[in-house]
Amino acid sequence: MRGDIQDYLDQRPDEKLFVRVHPEWYRRLSRSPGDLNQLKPAADLFYGRTFGQRLDRFHQRASVMSMLVAMAQAMSEQKSGEQPK
Structure with missing residues (x-):
């Protein structure tokens, strides 16, 4: 070379x-x-x-964050829906 x-x-x-x-x-x-x-x-x-690969990684991270937020909201709704005995 x-x-x-x-x-x-x-x-x-x-x-x-x-x-x-x-x-x-x-x-x-x-x-x-x-x-x-x-x-x-x-x-x-x-x-x-490459730009496309970086964009794909961003979308994957955003979808994981969205899923975590939805899961946290569902857990808080479930907890607030329970009645104390």
């Missing part, structure tokens, strides 16, 4: 790890260094840093 690509990867440890996990990228960058501009989007997709 070319020295400039190695320097680029040394400055970005997450992309370096991505190349180590996916050896096809090592071969691809060795054969055509111009594909370096396609490495970041592929690494972002792998690490879940």
Whole structure:
């Protein structure tokens, strides 16, 4: 692999790890260094840093919070509905 690509990867440890996990990228960058501009989007997709993936995680967290709030309301209604003996 070319020295400039190695320097680029040394400055970005997450992309370096991505190349180590996916050896096809090592071969691809060795054969055509111009594909370096396609490495970041592929690494972002792998690490879940795309806008769509972040939006999905937000929706999942919001639905969990909504469920917890609904459960807390149901418990408080159940407790207030009990009559003391």
